[in-house]
Amino acid sequence: MSGADTPSSDDPADDGTCVVYDAGELVVGPAAGTDESRAGDGSRAIGDRAADGPLEIREDAAFAAIDGEVVAVGPTDEITREYPPESAATAIDAGGNAVVPGFVDPHTHAVFAGDRSDEFTAKLRGKSYQEILAEGGGILRTVRATRAASDATLRENLRAHLDVMLAHGTTTVEVKSGYGLDAETELRLLEAIDRVADAHPIDVVPTFMGAHAVPEGREADEYVDRVVEEQLPAVAEQGIAEFCDVFCEADVFDVAQSRRVLEAGEAAGLTPKIHAEEFTRLGGAQLAADLGAASADHLLHATEEDAAALAAADVVPVLLPATAFGLGEAYADARAFLDAGAPVALATDFNPNCHARTMEFVQTLAAVEMGLTPAEALRGATHDAALSIDREDGTGTLREGAPADAVVLEAPSIAHLAYRFDTSAVDTVIKAGVEVDP
Numbered sequence: 001m002s003g004a005d006t007p008s009s010d011d012p013a014d015d016g017t018c019v020v021y022d023a024g025e026l027v028v029g030p031a032a033g034t035d036e037s038r039a040g041d042g043s044r045a046i047g048d049r050a051a052d053g054p055l056e057i058r059e060d061a062a063f064a065a066i067d068g069e070v071v072a073v074g075p076t077d078e079i080t081r082e083y084p085p086e087s088a089a090t091a092i093d094a095g096g097n098a099v100v101p102g103f104v105d106p107h108t109h110a111v112f113a114g115d116r117s118d119e120f121t122a123k124l125r126g127k128s129y130q131e132i133l134a135e136g137g138g139i140l141r142t143v144r145a146t147r148a149a150s151d152a153t154l155r156e157n158l159r160a161h162l163d164v165m166l167a168h169g170t171t172t173v174e175v176k177s178g179y180g181l182d183a184e185t186e187l188r189l190l191e192a193i194d195r196v197a198d199a200h201p202i203d204v205v206p207t208f209m210g211a212h213a214v215p216e217g218r219e220a221d222e223y224v225d226r227v228v229e230e231q232l233p234a235v236a237e238q239g240i241a242e243f244c245d246v247f248c249e250a251d252v253f254d255v256a257q258s259r260r261v262l263e264a265g266e267a268a269g270l271t272p273k274i275h276a277e278e279f280t281r282l283g284g285a286q287l288a289a290d291l292g293a294a295s296a297d298h299l300l301h302a303t304e305e306d307a308a309a310l311a312a313a314d315v316v317p318v319l320l321p322a323t324a325f326g327l328g329e330a331y332a333d334a335r336a337f338l339d340a341g342a343p344v345a346l347a348t349d350f351n352p353n354c355h356a357r358t359m360e361f362v363q364t365l366a367a368v369e370m371g372l373t374p375a376e377a378l379r380g381a382t383h384d385a386a387l388s389i390d391r392e393d394g395t396g397t398l399r400e401g402a403p404a405d406a407v408v409l410e411a412p413s414i415a416h417l418a419y420r421f422d423t424s425a426v427d428t429v430i431k432a433g434v435e436v437d438p
């Protein structure tokens, strides 16, 4: 068990220092030689992801942080000599347990209202996701419930989900709009994300996804006009989204429509992301490579050719094993992306169709169902996930200079994250050098 001793804010020891020590295993980040580096032209060069071990793990280690930033990592005796725990604002004795970077969840649809548990039951009886959507259920049903919900309800729902995520070690999360499908509601959703993010310890990365489905009674082309001509300019004017995403899928938005949305998003200052090759191989991965998107997500039906194109274009594949689990679909081929030299980011895809909020569950699925080692899964849930949302400031690592976001496990090794699938292995969560109490 870890022991925390955090003085109150008027204590003389409250100097902004955080020391976490006596970690049996301390995950620093990708092993030397495999980390990404900036190419001379300023673009991202990910390097040969599969060449070496996925993570540098130190034994009997500690880290110190000042004002939310890691300033030293090393053997416990050295770090505690330089940064004595008794005079630190936050001092955590990991007691020989493992310490890992805070998890990064780079793909969620966490702001919505309503309940679709009955659709889950229908799917168990054989109804498909697409059949439900074609009947006006699925995303369209959540849109009706979300439009009818008050701002306060939307904020409260999101806050409650973020609380669960934080308690399970997620310290950075991407949240998409997309259950509004009109300018007014899409803005309400992004404003809800903004308001909740302001008052929550988790770092929230906002994504505009007006092109999440074609609203009832509309044609896709005509709706894409609305996204491009009304929604995107309004979102850009408010400055409340960083990425623009689109559901590139048969009977939703085709490749040309997806390209139109993402190019307009880019012109409005939003970096492209894409839901690609989820139910059918339509060409979304190639489009992502063409546009230099930050990520291509889902990829259940991507081919080796797609993996090579993404790796060559430095587009991060984001795999969502909880979605495949919930839908009873075959999992994405994680090894194919690693073999192609790409990173593999993992995410929950939390949404009403995939009620998964913990990156612990995702790591279990990645190991058991997709054949990743626990270390590869943890890299996907931290460093590589951060890459997919353009967080290249060390987020997802505990290197010097990185944000001091960490998780102390109640277990001696990182393998417990994937291995322990009934209850949480998370003991203590640290955000920006401060222990959080979700």
Ligand SMILES: N=CN[C@@H](CCC(=O)O)C(=O)O
Binding pocket: 109, 138, 139, 142, 247, 275, 278, 323, 349, 351, 352, 353, 354
């Ligand atoms: N596939 C598209 N969007 C979500 C599902 C949204 C929903 O069904 O409400 C996803 O990524 O899984």
Ligand SMILES: [Zn+2]
Binding pocket: 107, 108, 109, 275, 349
């Ligand atoms: Zn999604």
